[in-house]
Structure formats: structure tokens, C-alpha cells
Amino acid sequence: MQLGLFLGYQTAASSPAHHLSLTQEAERLGYAVAWAAEAYGSDSPSMLAWLAGQTSRIGLGSAVMQIPARTPATTAMTAATIDTLSGGRFRLGLGVSGPQVSEGWHGVRFAHPLARTREYVSVVRMGLARQRVQFDGAHYQLPLPDGPGKALKLGFHPLRSEVPIYLAAIGPRNLRLAGEVADGWLPIFFSPEHAAAQLSAVRAGQAAAGRQGVAFDVAPSVPVVVGDDVEACAELVRGYAALYVGGMGSREQNFYHQLAVRMGFGEAAERIQELYLAGKHREAAAAVPLAFLDQTALLGPVARIADRLQAYAEAGVTTLSVIPFAPAEGAAETLRAVAAAAERAAIGG
Known part of the structure; x- marks a missing residue:
């Protein structure tokens, strides 16, 4: 690799x-x-x-x-x-x-x-x-x-x-x-x-x-x-993940949201999208599961x-x-x- x-x-x-x-x-x-x-x-x-x-x-x-x-x-x-x-x-x-x-x-x-x-x-x-x-x-x-x-x-x-x-x-x-x-x-x-x-x-x-x-x-x-603290490291990636899963596209057509659902994070993806499209970007970021971040970063x-x-x-x-x-x-x-x-x-x- x-x-x-x-x-x-x-x-x-x-x-x-x-x-x-x-x-x-x-x-x-x-x-x-x-x-x-x-x-x-x-x-x-x-x-x-x-x-x-x-x-x-x-x-x-x-x-x-x-x-x-x-x-x-x-x-x-x-x-x-x-x-x-x-x-x-x-x-x-x-x-x-x-x-x-x-x-x-x-x-x-x-x-x-x-x-x-x-x-x-x-x-x-x-x-x-x-x-x-x-x-x-x-x-x-x-x-x-x-x-x-x-x-x-x-x-x-x-x-x-x-x-x-x-x-x-x-x-x-x-x-x-x-x-x-x-x-x-x-x-x-x-x-x-x-x-x-x-x-x-x-x-x-x-x-x-x-x-x-x-x-x-x-x-x-x-x-x-x-960094030494995995959770602290993950905090820096939350906004990026929330943008894609929650806001990159419409409610009906967001390919990254659909990917998160296929990965088994369907409930979290729905919550992230709901918050992001409501303009609550910080709350959307906080809703991204640590497991999703750790698997993809x-x-x-x-x-x-x-x-x-x-x-x-x-x-x-x-x-x-x-x-x-x-x-x-x-x-x-x-x-x-x-x-x-x-x-x-x-x-x-």
C-alpha cells in the first residue's frame, strides 16, 4: 500500500x-x-x-x-x-x-x-x-x-x-x-x-x-x-463528517448519508441530517458516532x-x-x- x-x-x-x-x-x-x-x-x-x-x-x-x-x-x-x-x-x-x-x-x-x-x-x-x-x-x-x-x-x-x-x-x-x-x-x-x-x-x-x-x-x-487521546482527535473530524452525512445534498438525495446508512449508522445518519438541515451544525457534529469516525479516519x-x-x-x-x-x-x-x-x-x- x-x-x-x-x-x-x-x-x-x-x-x-x-x-x-x-x-x-x-x-x-x-x-x-x-x-x-x-x-x-x-x-x-x-x-x-x-x-x-x-x-x-x-x-x-x-x-x-x-x-x-x-x-x-x-x-x-x-x-x-x-x-x-x-x-x-x-x-x-x-x-x-x-x-x-x-x-x-x-x-x-x-x-x-x-x-x-x-x-x-x-x-x-x-x-x-x-x-x-x-x-x-x-x-x-x-x-x-x-x-x-x-x-x-x-x-x-x-x-x-x-x-x-x-x-x-x-x-x-x-x-x-x-x-x-x-x-x-x-x-x-x-x-x-x-x-x-x-x-x-x-x-x-x-x-x-x-x-x-x-x-x-x-x-x-x-x-x-x-494525538494521544483518540476521542479528542475525533472531535476535529466531527464537523467534516456532519457536513457530508447531513448537509452535502438534499434530504432526498445525499449519497454520503446513504453510505452511512449502509454502514449500519442509519439512526445516527437521520439525526445528523435532521440537525444539519435545520442549521444546527454543532449539534449535528456532536451527533456523529465515535465509531463512525474511528472506522473512517x-x-x-x-x-x-x-x-x-x-x-x-x-x-x-x-x-x-x-x-x-x-x-x-x-x-x-x-x-x-x-x-x-x-x-x-x-x-x-
């Missing part, structure tokens, strides 16, 4: 300089990849291209580039460009986002997300391979059939004709799709205790596509708080984190990406602590 760094978004608390210094420290420590995210603020490709010019070895991944934000051809162009600029270090993480962002920010209907993703990945792969892009799908038609468009291919020779593609997937059908069409999976709130059913869906997708035995990277992003002293890293590796994780839940000045120390825990657990760097 390799280690990665999840940078998240650029915010007032995480400046570009902070992201750069963390990425360079992760590279020095031997971390395999740094991931940048986007929602409706900073975009991930710009951050990754900037980091590419100031690093030399660490992989650079989008977690994610939003499918409704770009045509598949634009995504292929961007992936090929960053991969070439970085010397072949780019990993393309894709996701459909959610209805609020897709329809509210991008103006794209959140309809048929599985079918759209399947077609999208197909067109991206055609573009990266410098094939003439001709596609007749339900959601994408290239060229358009009733106009002057012509089938085109990527206008430069990228460093690689195949860039690893990852899907951000939560539900069983999305997981199956990841196994069918992608090279990796980007989970959130991944729990070693509940991984078997999720990975079974991935394997079913691989089998359906005849891809058994193909290398597949399971790459969750995991909050980390290092790395909490406590280095020795305990080493034990949990071993559990993640045994559950099938191949790249574990650290989300440092620490003040800016302590984030690099968190990376060093996890590297030490990984060495102690003998799981690789």
Missing part, C-alpha cells in the same frame, strides 16, 4: 503556498501522489499544472475533475497536457458531483449519471489515444449529426496515450461501473470493516467487462489526526495509526491518501507521522 496526499480545495485556510509546501514535503517523504479537488471554487487542473512545474517525482491526480463541468474532449485535452507537462505523472479522477452543483453551478441536468459517465470515459479514452473521435451515444454525439462538424483527433502527441482514470463512486452501481471502465476508485468514508461488499461490486464490474486481474487502484482519502498515536494502516492494506486499499486535519503549521508533521506509521506497519511508502 502506497501513501498519498489529499490537498482538497484552495481556501482561505489552505493557500496555494501551503498546498505547494505540503506536496513538496510529501514528495520528499516518498508519497506516491498528491490529489487536488474542485467543487465550485478553485479548479483542480490549474492547481495540478502549477504543482507539476515545482515537483519532479510525485504523482498528481484530480480528485476530481467534474464531469458536468467539461466536455469529454476538453477533459482529454487537459489530461494529455498536464500529463505531458509533468512527465507522465498525471492521474485523471472523475466524478459527476451532485445535483446541487451540477444543476446549480454548471447548468447540467443530473440525469442518468451512470450512463453519462460510461460514455464520458469512452470519449476521453478515445481522445487520449489520438483516435478520431466518433461517438454515437445517448448523451454524447461526436461529431453532431446535423452540422458541419468533422471527426477530429488530439492535435499533439501526448507523452502517454493512456492516462489512469479513476472514478469517485459511492453506491453499488457506481462501484460496479468503476470496475467496468476505470483503473481506480476514489472512495470517501472508506471503512476497512465495510470494504468487502464495496470491493465485491468493483470485482463484479471487472468480471462483466472481462477485466479480471487488471490492476486496479483502491485509493481512499482518509482524515488523519495524530486515522485517529490517535502513531502506533495506533500503524495498526489501522495495516487494516486498510488488508482490506484491499492500494493507495491511502492522507487528509491532514491539523493547523497549517502541523500538516507537514502529520505527513511525517503517517510515513513513520507506515514504516512501522511495514506496508510500503
